[in-house]
Amino acid sequence: MRERSVTFILCLLSMVTIYTAVSGCSPGIGAERVETPTIAPGPIPIETGIPTETPISEEDPFFEARQRLVEEGIIGMGISDPLVIEAMGRTPRHLFVPEDYVDMAYVNHALPIGYGQTISQPYIVALMTQELGVHEGDRVLEIGTGSGYQAAVLAELGVEVFTIEIIGVLAEAATERLSGLGYENVHVRHADGYFGWEEEAPFDAVIVTAAPDHVPQPLLEQLTIGGVMVIPVGPVGWFQELWRIRRIDGANFRSTSLGGVTFVPFTRELRDE
Ligand code: SAH
Numbered sequence: 001m002r003e004r005s006v007t008f009i010l011c012l013l014s015m016v017t018i019y020t021a022v023s024g025c026s027p028g029i030g031a032e033r034v035e036t037p038t039i040a041p042g043p044i045p046i047e048t049g050i051p052t053e054t055p056i057s058e059e060d061p062f063f064e065a066r067q068r069l070v071e072e073g074i075i076g077m078g079i080s081d082p083l084v085i086e087a088m089g090r091t092p093r094h095l096f097v098p099e100d101y102v103d104m105a106y107v108n109h110a111l112p113i114g115y116g117q118t119i120s121q122p123y124i125v126a127l128m129t130q131e132l133g134v135h136e137g138d139r140v141l142e143i144g145t146g147s148g149y150q151a152a153v154l155a156e157l158g159v160e161v162f163t164i165e166i167i168g169v170l171a172e173a174a175t176e177r178l179s180g181l182g183y184e185n186v187h188v189r190h191a192d193g194y195f196g197w198e199e200e201a202p203f204d205a206v207i208v209t210a211a212p213d214h215v216p217q218p219l220l221e222q223l224t225i226g227g228v229m230v231i232p233v234g235p236v237g238w239f240q241e242l243w244r245i246r247r248i249d250g251a252n253f254r255s256t257s258l259g260g261v262t263f264v265p266f267t268r269e270l271r272d273e
Contacts, residue, residue, distance in 0.1 A: 060092065062092065062093075062094045066089060066093070066106050068106070069107075073123050074088050074122065077123050081130045083157055085126075086156075087153050087154075087156035088126050088153060090156050091153050093119075093122065096113075096119055096152070097113065097119055097147065098111075098113060108122050108123055109121055113147045113170070115170060115273070117167065117170065118146070118264055119146055119147040119149050120146075125150050126153075128150070128207055128209075128230045129150075129153055129207075131228070132205040133228055134154070134159050134205050135159075136158035137160070138159045139159065139160045139202075139204055141163070141164075141200070141207070141219070142154065142163040142207045142209065143163075143193030143196075143206070143208045143209065143210065144193065144210040145163040145164065145170065145171060146209065147174060148174035148175075148188070151178065151186045151188075152178060152183055155178075155185050159205075161186040161187065162187050162203070163187070164188075164189045164191050164193035164196075165189075166190075166267055166270055168190050168270075168273065169272075171190035192268055192270055193219075193266075194212075194216045194268060196216070198218075201221075202223060202224040202227065204227050205227060206222065206231070208231040208232065210263055210267070211236070211240045211263035212231075213233065213234065214233065215229075215233060215243075219231075220245070220247070225247055225248075225250070226247060226248075227246070227247050228245065228247075229243075229245045229247075230242065230243070230245075232261050232263040236265040239260050239261060240262070240263060241259070242260070243256065243257060244258055
């Protein structure tokens, strides 16, 4: 039932994505929304369950905007895992976007981070994180570090994150940003993520945040039995299908479609810039 409603939401979002693409907006990561949610002033309802005693406190000028995003764009769009909701409420997205976009950090939209890449839409980050179904202490591989935001959300769940980025400058910036923020449980590597991270495998979960046209075999092989991969697959420049793939045993995998999404391409060229 839940899977059906997630698919329904994603289908709706896909339709919106088509409209967005047609209307000339650049496709970012994740399903785009046409209307930009406005951050209206006013008190935050108390029944959200979002913790207020976090390392990022009321002194954080973005505290309310973040809570409102979580309320409207995460819980309001159907995310129900309380730990994921809490992690989204704790992760300071404004510290992961370029200075020019800080004011838009808590709008439910993908944003540019340079080099033709984007930081994912918060709703899609929450959805993919929820679908991974990770537990504290799990080992998670991410392909496509980008800004490091998705890795930080995973780290907030108490997992050990191994994240790979193909663009050197982004890998370096994310390493500095994550360690500056005290995320000691995130390890960043500059490499082509197609081959996974053999020395650290197996992983309880693999999350791919760029879209390849097929599922890389090495990533399937680096999953534990029972492990889950969440990955968008499809042609470049159009929209793709988001899949959750569970490893049943050594040779068998069960795939579930989570609907249509739009991600930046999974590339194969290691870039130093
Ligand atoms: N998860 C990121 C969003 C990343 S956008 C965040 O939270 O900000 C997708 C990223 O995947 C881009 O930075 C892109 O450079 C990277 N990427 C694309 N192909 C890749 C590959 N083969 N290996 C590793 N990273 C790749």
